[in-house]
Amino acid sequence: MSKRVGTQTVAFYNPPYVKSYAAIAGPKEAEGPMASCFDALIDDEYLGQDSFEAAESMLLKNTIELAFKKANINTQDSNYIISGDLLNQCVSSAYCIRDLSAPYIGIYGACSTMAEGLMLSAMLVDGEFADVCANATSSHFCCAERQYRFPLEYGSLRTPTSQWTVTGSGCVILTRDQNIIKVTHATAGKIIDMGIKDANNMGSAMAPAFADTLAAHFKDTGRQPSDYDLILSGDLGKLGKELAIELLKKEGYDISGNYNDCGVMIYDLEEQDMHCGGSGCGCSAAVLCGDILKKIEDGTFNRVLFAATGALMSPEMSKQGESIPSISHAIVFEHA
């Protein structure tokens, strides 16, 4: 039976269940309103490593290993670990997963990685290509700043629309063992580029991609925003969140009543001087795995639409005057 629903959505009839999940976050996140949600907090940005890149890789490894420990499964018994990150050549993922002895599927979706990985994991588990599939991602403020903007030592000022790359990571393990949370749908996003060129205004660049995927999801499934207890974007931040509400209103969907953004939730924007909020692959991953999945488990939410968002530019393309292509994939979690 075809699992396709409408033009961009698939439904899972042999549903993947969340077996376990884990989230770890950094020092800035430890000062924010979600500190108590994470499985562990890091106080040393280096995690005892010699470089920020090695530190991010260690952060991701610790998170993946914790999720496997909670699932009581050895990493080498995972059929696949799907992962990707922001660093050039996705090295956070490759350099830690080489130690985990499991087949690796590397993905790149920028900050949409958690949703892209969940979509693929759910397909592989539902399709019986995998009995156990892990999906993880991370980001780290210090190496992201150096790679995408300036080394921290320059002390560059941030613009009003800028976001703060979250030091954090999340991992979800899916299996077909019946459990409390199931994945029911995934809507794959198209690349949307509305011509925004300011790499310090990612929220504006990514909001149209989020709105496009959500509109497709609602059309494909015949659902309304009110069919969800929570609609969650990845890291649109404060400005992007406002734009997303406006854009979807124009499409005939009012999400204002039950919508939030991981980048807005993870920090106290005023108190922590966070400008537009958090960003990075680790932002939505840590919020999903630290807070949201627990709240589906305990019944606070019955049905959640999670749509991480990614800006697919590179500093090189920005230097060449290019705009920022963006993408968003959406996943539906339900209390089973």
Place this chain on the structure above:
Amino acid sequence: MSKRVGTQTVAFYNPPYVKSYAAIAGPKEAEGPMASCFDALIDDEYLGQDSFEAAESMLLKNTIELAFKKANINTQDSNYIISGDLLNQCVSSAYCIRDLSAPYIGIYGACSTMAEGLMLSAMLVDGEFADVCANATSSHFCCAERQYRFPLEYGSLRTPTSQWTVTGSGCVILTRDQNIIKVTHATAGKIIDMGIKDANNMGSAMAPAFADTLAAHFKDTGRQPSDYDLILSGDLGKLGKELAIELLKKEGYDISGNYNDCGVMIYDLEEQDMHCGGSGCGCSAAVLCGDILKKIEDGTFNRVLFAATGALMSPEMSKQGESIPSISHAIVFEHA
């Protein structure tokens, strides 16, 4: 029914068929022994664009559009386009697929991308998550050199073990419409790192990953190398090819009689002064889509094991003294 075979392999019982494929290659490849295989040859490294990055993106776009034209399918009717490339943040893929109006799944597998994408495409089509799934990748000598080594203008000398990044690309479209070539198995690779640190000796770094995946494939399926008409590695080059034969001999598998490497095939190594041969995502993609698939179609080969290989390092990690983690995924094509 579980589609898992052994520990790392899946079998496709609802098999994906190759609907169409296309390959385009550059000026250096046009001087090599495979020139006549490609659908088109480029004589301007810029493809009329202002930068090498934009040129690579145009090369990939032309290849994807050609494959869709051959399939008589519009790009917007593709359920997914799966793609990735070597450039930071996979911009060759993102900046061309934004114009194609199809859901995008970004992957990163370095030079293993063609095999990784084929594995995912085949799963999505067999699992009925996709009716039409395209999978493409590219590389471009000029931007790869600048990003990974030095700008061409420096005129740096190449070491004896170095390989030449292929300017080329390939695209395969899979559907369930019965056709001449089917995909029957995929073996997902683990990350293998034997401690090689020389980024100009990729063949040695990647050969153990190729051998590991092939040994797993033979164990999982109970097959022998002689069950294949051709075993093809991605871009191990001359040295890596020799090492691969040795490593598999130690595992009890003699592939020497029916094995070749795309990086060795695409150039005349002596005549073109190509040192160890070709490399890059576009190397195995262009050889597979330019030559091998045609030869399965015309019956020259009945069954081919295609295993592209990727080095998952970054220049940053090399500077930090790290070794090169490598991966290889293997795909079985059969004349139906």
